[in-house]
Amino acid sequence: MFVLDRRGHPLDPCHPARARRLLAAGRAVVHRHTPFVIRLKDRSVADSTVAGVQVGIDPGSKHTGLAVFTDHGGNRSGRYAIQLDHRGAAIRDRLSAQAALRRGRRSRNLRHRAPRFLNRTKPQGWLAPSLRHRVEGTMSWVARLTRWAPVAAVHVERVSFDTHALSAGKPLEGVEYQQGTLAGCEVREYLLAKWGRACAYCGASGVPLNLDHLHPRSRGGSNRISNLALACVRCNQAKNAIPVEVFLKARPALLARILKQAKAPLRDAAAVNATRWALWRVLEATGLPVSTASGGRTKWNRSRTGAAKSHTLDALHVGHLEGVTAWPSTVLVVTATGRGAYARTRTDRYGFPRLRLPRTKRVKGFATGDLVRAVVPSGKKTGVHTGRVAVRSTGSFNITTRHGTVQGIGHRHVNLLQRADGYGYTTHPETRHRAASPPPPEGGGLHAGGI
Known part of the structure; x- marks a missing residue:
């Protein structure tokens, strides 16, 4: 606590x-x-x-994991776990609908200003609102944690994989960066993202995937990323030491696609990692000590500690560590819900107002979104109901709990626990501990083994 x-x-x-x-x-x-x-x-x-605590952050597209932990000589002990659920998809859909309405209005024969498309410039570092929401939401919770706990340092994933660890240049952090198990994790994370976590030859997904050399090493092929692809066990055994041009001689279209995809860089990674880089810059501006790591290192850390895959456990394993002694058994799930809308009307499918909402959002001292507890002594709704409230002008409220929505509860039975802050709160148990698996083999792991 x-x-x-x-x-x-x-x-x-x-x-x-x-x-x-x-x-x-x-x-x-x-x-x-x-x-x-x-x-x-x-x-x-x-x-x-x-003594102080530290915060680990695992940024994601839909969910971001935050872990509060103590560190004793590189051994971490988790104290609190938060999973932040973003609403970037809802923001994107709203903006797309708004853009469609504006385009339709411009195309109609109405009196309005001429469209202006080429006079708008975006500042440097501009992010789309759906991406900016993820950065601002994560920073909001980092600021809250610093008010409730003595945060001494922050660890954040800046990239999904470290492209420097994939090259054959100079090592950045010692020999293990190029020759140890960490390099193998970086290669696997990169290839999984590049090939869509599916076999390059048959398209199979959800099965063990091997690293396959398009030009076999026995014929002079290298370990460069452009010469690697993912293959299921059956395709990997069928190809064996055959060059890809010979293996796919009867399927020229597939051969051309694989060769093109193998040489092309992972362009989508830049867009995905833009949010992480923006988050890192904002964290640096707070003045807290911020250390960065890659998703490949996080995966390698989890393989050493035997932890299961989850957003909060990833946050606990970000960066350099010796081990993890414990983590919370319960995760607080924080869902971004917003603070309502300014519109005081509801429209029909033609855009005409059909319902007018009250001008004031607070009824009997409560507002929609407040966290409340209702104790109903008698009737069909007898019991204790805790959750978010939806107010009505009649004074008969609806309360959404973890078990569903209870309708028609009188305001006299409702007690305020916490004002609405734009988030909904639930809990769920942390992912169970899995059996510890051995780390990938030394030498980068570029062998015919499952990922």
């Missing part, structure tokens, strides 16, 4: 059992419901020894 001193300054997190004892003894009060934060009434930072 997050802990604040009597003046609101962050202290080291504590165990939930200790937080319950402090609350029961009257030494602390609830500062925030979700995430749960307590504030001590008899302690200040000057009276305490604060």
Whole structure:
């Protein structure tokens, strides 16, 4: 649990059992419901020894993982796990619909200004609103964590894979970067993204994939990325040491596509990694120590600790580490829901207003999106219902809980837990620990083994 001193300054997190004892003894009060934060009434930072925590970030397209952990000599112990669900797809769809309406309006025979298409410039570093939302949402939660916990450092994935580790140039961080297991992970992550996690010859996906040399090494082929492709076990064994031109002689169209894709760089990676680079720049501006790593290193770390694949566990394994001793059993899922709309009408399919909403959003002291707890003593809805509320002018509210939506609860039974902040909160158990698997073999792992 997050802990604040009597003046609101962050202290080291504590165990939930200790937080319950402090609350029961009257030494602390609830500062925030979700995430749960307590504030001590008899302690200040000057009276305490604060060791500090670190934050790991695994940026993603739909989900971003955040992990709060302590580090003791390279061994990390997870304290808190958050999965941030973005709404970038909803923003993109809204903007696409808006653009379609504007194009349609310009094409009609109406009196309006002439279209202006060529006089708009974008500033350097511009990101589309759907991508900017991911950066701003992640930074918002980093700022919250720094208010609730003494964050001493931040670790973030800046790229999915480190392209420098794939080249044959000078090593960047020692011999293991070019000859160790980390280089093999970088190569695998790059090829999985480049070939769409499917066999280049038959298109099979969801099966073990091998690294295949288009021009076999026994005939002078190299380990360069442009000479590597993914192949399922059957295609890999069928091709064996045959050059790809001979193997696909009867399928010239497929041969031309594979050769073109093998030589082309992974252009989509630049667009995907743009958000990560923008996030890194904003994190650097906060003044906190920020260390960066690649997704290949994260995958290699997970293979050493035997952790399963999840966004929060990836965040815990970002960067250089010796081991992970523990991680939380529960993940707080934070879903970006927005803060409502400014429009006070609803339209029909022709665009005419069909419903007028009240001018005020607050009813009986509650607003849609507030986190509430309703205790209904009798009737069909008897019980305790905790979740987000949707207010109505009649004073009969709907509450969305983890089990569904309960409709028609009177405002007299509703108690406010936390004001709406644009996010919805749920929890789910962390992915179970899987059996530890041996790391990829030394020498980069460019052999006929499954990925």
